[in-house]
Amino acid sequence: xxxxxxxxxxxxxxxxxxxxxxxxxxxxxxxxxxxxxxxxxxxxxxxxxxxxxxxxxxxxxxxxxxxxxxxxxxxxxxxxxxxxxxxxxxxxxxxxxxxxxxxxxxxxxxxxxxxxxxxxxxxxxxxx
Amino acid sequence: xxxxxxxxxxxxxxxxxxxxxxxxxxxxxxxxxxxxxxxxxxxxxxxxxxxxxxxxxxxxxxxxxxxxxxxxxxxxxxxxxxxxxxxxxxxxxxxxxxxxxxxxxxxxxxxxxxxxxxxxxxxxxxxxxxxxxxxxxxxxxxxxxxxxxxxxxxxxxxxxxxxxxxxxxxxxxxxxxxxxxxxxxxxxxxxxxxxxxxxxxxxxxxxxxxxxxxxxxxxxxxxxxxxxxxxxxxxxxxxxxxxxxxxxxxxxxxxxxxxxxxxxxxxxxxxxxxxxxxxxxxxxxxxxxxxxxxxxxxxxxxxxxxxxxxxxxxxxxxxxxxxxx
Numbered sequence: 001x002x003x004x005x006x007x008x009x010x011x012x013x014x015x016x017x018x019x020x021x022x023x024x025x026x027x028x029x030x031x032x033x034x035x036x037x038x039x040x041x042x043x044x045x046x047x048x049x050x051x052x053x054x055x056x057x058x059x060x061x062x063x064x065x066x067x068x069x070x071x072x073x074x075x076x077x078x079x080x081x082x083x084x085x086x087x088x089x090x091x092x093x094x095x096x097x098x099x100x101x102x103x104x105x106x107x108x109x110x111x112x113x114x115x116x117x118x119x120x121x122x123x124x125x126x127x128x
Numbered sequence: 129x130x131x132x133x134x135x136x137x138x139x140x141x142x143x144x145x146x147x148x149x150x151x152x153x154x155x156x157x158x159x160x161x162x163x164x165x166x167x168x169x170x171x172x173x174x175x176x177x178x179x180x181x182x183x184x185x186x187x188x189x190x191x192x193x194x195x196x197x198x199x200x201x202x203x204x205x206x207x208x209x210x211x212x213x214x215x216x217x218x219x220x221x222x223x224x225x226x227x228x229x230x231x232x233x234x235x236x237x238x239x240x241x242x243x244x245x246x247x248x249x250x251x252x253x254x255x256x257x258x259x260x261x262x263x264x265x266x267x268x269x270x271x272x273x274x275x276x277x278x279x280x281x282x283x284x285x286x287x288x289x290x291x292x293x294x295x296x297x298x299x300x301x302x303x304x305x306x307x308x309x310x311x312x313x314x315x316x317x318x319x320x321x322x323x324x325x326x327x328x329x330x331x332x333x334x335x336x337x338x339x340x341x342x343x344x345x346x347x348x349x350x351x352x353x354x355x356x357x358x359x360x361x362x363x364x365x366x367x368x369x370x371x372x373x374x375x376x377x378x379x380x381x382x383x384x385x386x387x388x389x390x391x392x393x394x395x396x397x398x399x400x401x402x403x404x405x406x407x408x409x410x411x412x413x414x415x416x417x418x419x420x421x422x423x424x425x426x427x428x429x430x431x432x433x434x435x436x437x438x439x440x441x442x443x444x445x446x447x448x449x450x451x452x453x
Contacts, residue, residue, distance in 0.1 A: 018185075026437055033433060047428060048188070049168065051438045055186065056166035065164055072161075 011113050012064035015106055021058045024100050025051055028058070031096040038092045041080050061097065061118040073124035081127040090122055130204040134211065141204050147172070147183075148199035151210075158199055158212065165201035172199045175209045188439060190248075190311040219256070220245055222277065224301045227293075230280060230364040234330055235294060237279045239303060247271060247308035249337025250416075252444065254306035255279070255289070257297075263289040266334035266418070266444060267308065270341045277305070280333035280364070284448060312416060312444040314341040320349045321440075324415045326403045326427055327355050329362045331419025334444055336365065338416055343376055351376075352406070356384040356399025360392060382406075400427040404434060411435030414442070421445035 016023075029051060033039050042050065053076075060066045077085060097118055101111045122128075130141045132150050139154040141147065148170050151158050161169035165185060179197035187196055196213070226238035247253070249270040256262040269278040283290045312334060323342065327335045332355050342351060357363045369381040384399040385392055395402055400423055407413075415431045417424045424445040431441055 026432075029438075030433055033429065047432065047438060052166060052168040052186070056162050056164070059164070059166060066162060066166070068162065 011110060011117075012059070012062040015062050015101075015110055015114065017062075017064070018059075020104065020106075021055050021062065021064070023104055024058050025054045027103055028096055028100040029054055031099060032093065035092060035096065038089050041083060041085060041089065057118075060121075061114045063113070063117055070121075070124040073121050074127055077125045078127060085126060087122075087126065090126060094118060131207045132204065133207070133209040135215075144203075146200055147197075147202040147204060147208065147210065151199065160200055163200040165198045168198060170199040171196055171213055172202075172210050173197070173213060175211055177206050177208055179208070180205050188311055188442075189315050189317075190313055190442065193315060194311070219254075219304050219306050221302055222305050224297060224299050224303065225276070227297065227299055231361045233361045234280055234282050234364055237281055237293060237297075239277045239279070239305065241275045241277065241305070245275065245277075245305075245308075247277075248313035249341040250313035250334040250418075250442075250444070251308040251310045252334070253277070253308050256304040256306070257289070257292065258302075261289055261292075264309075266310075266330075266337070268333035268337045270337055270344060278333075278337075280330040280336075282330040282362075287448075310444060312338075312418065312442040314338045314345070314347075316345045316347075318414070319345075319347050322349045322413045323347070323351045324403055324407075324410065324413055324431075325351070325353045326400050326415075326417050326419075326423075327353075328399060328419035328423050329357055329446075331355075331444075331446060332365060334418045335416060339372070339379065343372075343379065348378065351379045352382070352403070353380065354382045354384060354399040354403040354406075356386055356402075358385070358387040359390060360385065363394065398423075400430070403427075404430055407434075409435040411437075414440045416442045418444045419446055421447055 033042060056066060060068060094115060098111055098115060101114060132139050132141050132147055134151060134156055137154060137156070139150050141150045148158055148160055148163070159169045161167035174195040174197060178195055179202055183197040183202035184192045220241055220243040222239035222241040224237065225240045228236045230236050247267055249267060252264045252266045254262045254264050265279045265281060267277050268280055269276065281290055281293050283294050325335045325338065335353060339351060339353060353369065355363060363383050363385070366383055373379050373381045382402060383394040384397055384402050385394045386398045410431050413436050415436050417427050424443050428441055428443055432438055
């Protein structure tokens, strides 16, 4: 990730850094848990750990500092792929990401940049 | 150069190295993930010095208070002795000084200890009897000048430890107790915040301690306790709680009975349903949930959906250890 760090950190800062991540996770996680299309993937998970992971996810989507590799994303989601995780579920999460940032009044062009970063993990997350 | 001690081993932390890097270099198995202080996989605890504040960002406040930190972002400012979260350390001896039935199913056990012992009301300890059989129980009292610990122990069908406490344990007997553990306890600050506490059966024990702690520390916001049981045998301290509600204007008590067809002047229904429907939103509330694991996990999710921030929800699920054959 180091090659893109300079430009992407700008996005992280523009969106509001760690404070924005903290504001976003609770809103996002409520949307996910309320969504019957995907909430089964979140049953049987420790909610506190899940919040921590989602902070990592938002930090990554905002282009902030993270050390996740494509392989990490594959390993982390392998269990869910076995449960039937597919493109429609990924789309649903993308939808909630956008809605969360809209709710937090993040400008549309920054939302588009964050969405593009999240989108770039699609194949790894789905184990393709 | 700082040294990091874990168990019997001590390692030198190189300049610019994190505690995680030092330990991994020393072949100590420490779970880890993002290495950016986010995923919390590398949670550890400092047993002596306070960890750097920067290594505690994002942790629950009760864990921060207990010197937990994230090893991957910890650049030690002084020598540290550390442990993994479930690594057991010290234990002390304590003597039974009181044993009394609270209901036919629940016994109050009071132990007295001599060695120095630190705890927060609501934390739990492992009680170990002489043959080594060990169970976890929550502390129901706040630290007092007297060196005592109070427990409410529910008799479980085929419960090896609880049956032994009921039938055989006598005043004067010695037990071994572990150091206090768990992050479900009260912390001062935000004194005006409304508190909701929901407990089933002997889940009242930690909540009782937490409430006593909050009141002793002048918590000024409303404190709502919902204590539930299927039948009357699981409800105890009803008079004590009512007296407390008379004494403190901001403390409110709702005993609930969930079983069908039981004559009582308590609210009919499950404690967590009644608690959750008692308020429009839990946004800004601090929530404590103790007792039956299913109740705790369900209510945690519902409280979060109802607006409580995850960092403001404190839980202690009472998992039952299946009796060995």
